[in-house]
Amino acid sequence: MTKRINLHVSMELLSDTIFGSGYSIPGGEDIAVCRDKMGYPYLKGSTFKGLLRESLQNWLVWTSGSYDELNALMGESDWSAPTGERRINVTPLRLLDPPTEPESCHINRTFTALENGVVKQGTLRVASCIHAGLRFHGDMECAEDDAELIRHALAGIKWVGTMRSRGFGHVRITSEIAPEKQDFPEISRASCIRYRLLAQSPILITNLNRSRGNAFESRAYIPGSAIRGMVASSLAETSPEVFETICSLLLGSGTRFLDAVPVRGEQPPLPALMGFYEDKAETMFESVLKSGSVAPGLKRAKLGSFCSLSGDTLYFWSTAMSGSTRISLNHDGHDRTDMFQTRYMEPGELLEGYILLDDSSLASYICQVFQDTVWLGADRYSGFGKCSVQEITAMDEPAWIREYGFRIQDEIGKELYMLAVSPFTMLNSMGEPCGLDEAALARELGVSSVEVALCATSIAEFGGYNRIWKSRNPAVRMYERGSLFRLHCETPPSLDKLRSLEHSGIGIRRSEGFGEILFLPPALLNRLHRKEALKAEPSANTSMLAAQRRNKLIWIMDHADSLNSSGLSRSQIGTLQARTEEARHSCDLRDLQAWLDKNLMERGEVHGARFQKLNVFLKELLDSGKPLGNLGTPTLSERLSLLCMLCDYSRKVRKEDSEE
Numbered sequence: 044m045t046k047r048i049n050l051h052v053s054m055e056l057l058s059d060t061i062f063g064s065g066y067s068i069p070g071g072e073d074i075a076v077c078r079d080k081m082g083y084p085y086l087k088g089s090t091f092k093g094l095l096r097e098s099l100q101n102w103l104v105w106t107s108g109s110y111d112e113l114n115a116l117m118g119e120s121d122w123s124a125p126t127g128e129r130r131i132n133v134t135p136l137r138l139l140d141p142p143t144e145p146e147s148c149h150i151n152r153t154f155t156a157l158e159n160g161v162v163k164q165g166t167l168r169v170a171s172c173i174h175a176g177l178r179f180h181g182d183m184e185c186a187e188d189d190a191e192l193i194r195h196a197l198a199g200i201k202w203v204g205t206m207r208s209r210g211f212g213h214v215r216i217t218s219e220i221a222p223e224k225q226d227f228p229e230i231s232r233a234s235c236i237r238y239r240l241l242a243q244s245p246i247l248i249t250n251l252n253r254s255r256g257n258a259f260e261s262r263a264y265i266p267g268s269a270i271r272g273m274v275a276s277s278l279a280e281t282s283p284e285v286f287e288t289i290c291s292l293l294l295g296s297g298t299r300f301l302d303a304v305p306v307r308g309e310q311p312p313l314p315a316l317m318g319f320y321e322d323k324a325e326t327m328f329e330s331v332l333k334s335g336s337v338a339p340g341l342k343r344a345k346l347g348s349f350c351s352l353s354g355d356t357l358y359f360w361s362t363a364m365s366g367s368t369r370i371s372l373n374h375d376g377h378d379r380t381d382m383f384q385t386r387y388m389e390p391g392e393l394l395e396g397y398i399l400l401d402d403s404s405l406a407s408y409i410c411q412v413f414q415d416t417v418w419l420g421a422d423r424y425s426g427f428g429k430c431s432v433q434e435i436t437a438m439d440e441p442a443w444i445r446e447y448g449f450r451i452q453d454e455i456g457k458e459l460y461m462l463a464v465s466p467f468t469m470l471n472s473m474g475e476p477c478g479l480d481e482a483a484l485a486r487e488l489g490v491s492s493v494e495v496a497l498c499a500t501s502i503a504e505f506g507g508y509n510r511i512w513k514s515r516n517p518a519v520r521m522y523e524r525g526s527l528f529r530l531h532c533e534t535p536p537s538l539d540k541l542r543s544l545e546h547s548g549i550g551i552r553r554s555e556g557f558g559e560i561l562f563l564p565p566a567l568l569n570r571l572h573r574k575e576a577l578k579a580e581p582s583a584n585t586s587m588l589a590a591q592r593r594n595k596l597i598w599i600m601d602h603a604d605s606l607n608s609s610g611l612s613r614s615q616i617g618t619l620q621a622r623t624e625e626a627r628h629s630c631d632l633r634d635l636q637a638w639l640d641k642n643l644m645e646r647g648e649v650h651g652a653r654f655q656k657l658n659v660f661l662k663e664l665l666d667s668g669k670p671l672g673n674l675g676t677p678t679l680s681e682r683l684s685l686l687c688m689l690c691d692y693s694r695k696v697r698k699e700d701s702e703e
Contacts, residue, residue, distance in 0.1 A: 045128045048190060049221040049416070050183040052197060054086070054136055058213040059150065059172040061205040062086050064368065074170035074205060079137070080365060080389065082145030084173045086136040086203065088244060088426010089369055091181070092117070094203055095133070099196040116189060118424055128280050129186045131193065132418055134244045135426050136179040143591060144684070148173055172211065182221070182243075182429070184416070194218050227414060233406035233437035236398040238413050240265075240303060240430040245365070245387040247421045247428065252503055257383040261420075263348050263362035265394060267300035267465070267556020268507060269419055274300070277412045285408060292402050293409075299548065301441070301556045302465055302524075303396030307360045307577040310351035311443040312395065313561075314464060314525035315359055318499025319344040321574075328357075328572050332460070332497045332529045344574065351577075352447060355570050360577040363389035387427065394430075397441045399546065410435055443561060444545050453564055455535045458496075460568055461528045464559040466505055466521040467550040476519055476551070478502075479528065487544055488536040500526035505557070521550075521557065594673040599689050605660045606693040610653040619657075620690035627683040632665065661686075 062084055064077040076084050096117045103113055115129045142148065149171050156166035185193050197216045204212035230236065246261070248269060253260035275294060278286040292298065304312050318331045320341040328344060331337050347361035366386040400406060413435045420428040443464070449455060469484075471477040485493040506518035541562045548558035606616055618638075626635040639661070642654045663669065664686060670676045677685070 046187045047128075047184055048187045048223075050185065050190065050193065050197075050218045051221050052136065052181050052183055052216065052218045053139070054179045054181075054203075055215045056173060056175050056177050056179075056213075057215055058175050058210060059152070060175070060203060060212045060214065061170055061172050062090070062203075063205040073168040076149065076171045076173060077367065078145070080363075081141075083138050083141050084148055084177075085138070086179060086181075087367065087369070088133050088135045088181075089422065090203075090426075091136055092131075092133050092425050094200050095131070095193075095196055098199040099193075102192070102196050102199055116185075116193075129189060130424055131189075132184040132424055132429065133426050134181045134183070134429050136181040139178040139180045146684075146688075148177060150174060170206070183218070184418075190220060227410070227432065227435050230406045230410045230435070230437045232403040234400055234403050235438040235440050236400070236406055236409060237434070237436050237438050237442070238303070238396055238398070238432065239306070239434040240394045240396075240417065240419075241433050242388060242390050242392045242394065242429075243416075243431050244390055244429040245427050246392075246419060246430070247385060247387040248419075249421050251506065257381070259383065259385045261364070261386045261388060263364065263388065264305065265303040265396065265419055267302050267396070270303060270396060270398070271300040271555055273417060273419055274409055274412050277417075278408060281411070282408075289405060289408060292405060294554065296554050297401030298405060299399040299553050299556065299559075301397040301399065301559055303394040304349055305360065305362050306393045306395045307349075307358070308351065310353060310358070311441070311446045312349045312351060313443055313447065313462070315346040315348055315350050316357065316462065316527055316568075317501065317525045318527050319346060319357070319571075319574075321345075325574075328574055330499075330568060330571065332499060332527060333569055335497060346574065347576070352567060352571065356573040356575055357571050358575050358577050363392060365389050385422075393433065397438075399441075406437065440542075440546065444542075447563060447567060448545060448561055449538055449541055449564055451538065453538075455538060455541070456565070457532045457535055458565055459530045459532060459536075460563040460565060461530055462561045462563055463500075463522050463524055463526040464561050465524050465556050466503070467548070467558040467560065468519060468521040469550040476521070478520075478522060484530075484549070485532075487540070487549070488532065489540045490536050491533040493533075494531045495528055496531045497529040498527065500528075507555075519551070591674075595685065595688070598671065598674060598685065599692055602689060603693060606657070606689060609656045609660075611657065615653075616690050616693055620687055623683055623686045623690065627680055627687065630680060632679075 061074060062077045064075045077087055079085055096113070099116065100110075100113055103109065116131050118130055138148070152170050152172050154166075154168045154170065156163040183193070197218050200216050201214065202212045203214050206212070246265065247259075248262040248265060250260045250262045271294070275286070275290075278289075278293070286293075304314075306312055316330075319328065320331060320337050321328045321344040322341055325345075327338075327341065329338075329341075346357065347359040349361070350357050350359040352358075364386055366384055368382060368384050370382055398409060400409075413432045415432060417430050417432060418428045419430055422428070468476045468478055469480040471480055479495065481493045481495065485491065501523045502520050503523050504518040504520050507516035545559075545561055547553070549560055550558040552558065611619070622635045622638050626632055639654065639658060643651045643658060664671075665679065665682055667679050667682070668676070671682075671685075674685075
């Protein structure tokens with residue numbers, strides 16, 4: 044067994060740098076940098092991996108190393124290539140100490156092409172650059188025996204990003220071995236394991252049904268099949284003898300790996316319930332399964348992807364998703380690249396999942412995998428899929444059964460609501476997928492007959508990939524998670540039968556997390572007539588920065604007329620912006636005031652009248668002791684930055700108005 048360790052990686056920018064995003068802004072930047080949702084620059088994990096691969100290859104050439112060793116550490120170009128215990132995992136590199144203003148990290152540079160010593164027409168380009176001096180950090184996981192080699196390769200990375208041949212992207216990269224973290228207490232036996240994972244890097248779980256061409260969509264949760272594969276591969280690599288012994292039990296139908304889904308608050312998460320409708324004002328909220336019909340004027344309710352139930356309110360949310368443009372380099376010797384787009388789950392999501400065990404002794408082996416860090420999903424060797432284990436505990440059953448299911452004191456009638464917690468389909472007598480087999484369900488419930496009175500469902504195809512045979516598994520149509528059925532039973536089933544089905548699931552592929560159902564008491568659904576959206580709880584620092592940024596944008600919008608109604612032309616406002624930029628960099632107002640006095644007093648009465656209103660506005664704005672509403676009392680530099688942003692916004696609005 045090869046021990047794996049973590050390396051903390053630090054990158055300092057020794058020159059202005061461009062982390063190209065592949066995007067351009069019409070009328071603005073021709074080359075934009077990669078930015079996170081707060082507007083801060085970062086280096087993508089796939090880009091970092093490519094730089095490391097290039098540096099490692101050079102090092103192996105200089106030291107007479109083997110190309111096979113490069114593939115063992117970095118992997119082959121084929122995405123289906125087998126994994127190994129020496130494979131390196133990387134994360135994106137993000138700002139170590141982000142400033143209050145994301146804009147302060149960037150500066151725009153312009154470039155032109157020359158022809159016979161004269162600027163060539165149509166060659167002006169604007170690039171957004173990241174200021175020199177900023178520091179970025181990230182993590183890397185590798186085999187302990189390879190740590191020294193990897194550190195040499197990291198130190199060999201001297202240039203990153205776009206336009207390296209023009210002096211951009213000079214960096215210094217250092218690394219150090221991270222201290223080992225304490226393991227979670229061991230669980231010897233359990234019939235149900237609950238785990239919680241915190242996404243520390245983007246997570247990409249490719250959704251083939253919604254991916255088209257060169258655009259790849261991600262699922263908004265981690266499927267049980269991905270958890271199952273991660274546990275099996277980890278045990279096979281670290282404890283091959285043990286895995287050989289428990290393989291049939293771990294991968295058999297008696298062990299069920301349920302999906303890991305985003306959590307909000309303390310209530311257990313459920314998939315968004317189907318069948319709810321609302322009016323356009325979102326004041327009327329009702330279920331079609333309760334009323335049996337949809338009132339005129341109602342539309343399907345917006346309920347996100349997941350929900351929790353409390354009293355008369357359905358709380359709902361969606362997974363935070365984002366995307367980026369990436370480049371696939373060809374390794375066939377041709378100078379050609381392929382661009383593609385990927386969607387992924389944002390870092391910071393807390394996900395909760397369960398593993399149900401018929402053989403409780405498997406709990407101790409599974410818990411060996413959920414220690415400190417796990418890597419999940421696609422491209423997990425290219426900056427995606429790092430999750431830290433926040434919790435792993437033994438339970439009797441999933442929390443959503445205890446919270447929302449029938450209890451001993453509840454009266455079970457002939458009417459039942461059955462919720463698809465995960466996608467499912469049953470097989471008919473011919474062995475073909477049939478959705479819901481009422482006769483088979485009646486036998487499982489111990490009643491003479493079951494009839495679907497009403498339902499609210501949707502259907503999708505679910506396949507898979509077999510890495511051993513290197514082929515895709517046949518896709519099967521199933522009811523999607525959140526599908527809701529109102530069942531009528533000939534006689535009321537017993538609580539034991541309901542619990543037995545909730546624990547075992549129904550239909551096919553249950554070991555991969557499919558077929559999980561929950562029987563909801565009718566009273567629980569019938570009292571729901573309100574909904575409320577829940578959002579992820581940001582960190583205190585992120586929340587503060589977002590509030591400051593929002594307040595600045597509100598101030599700019601509120602004061603836009605202060606410049607637009609002054610009578611100044613676009614070119615005059617542009618000159619004001621240039622003078623303000625100079626004053627901001629020098630922290631000296633004398634040149635700005637001299638320019639203003641010249642326009643007020645030396646260029647005639649009519650011309651000076653245009654600047655009178657501007658003069659009054661600037662005196663109030665640049666008074667360092669005067670508060671500015673929700674912005675508090677900004678410094679002089681911050682006030683000048685606000686004025687620059689206001690000038691820029693005013694010029695763009697003027698341009699749009701003139702074009703119309």
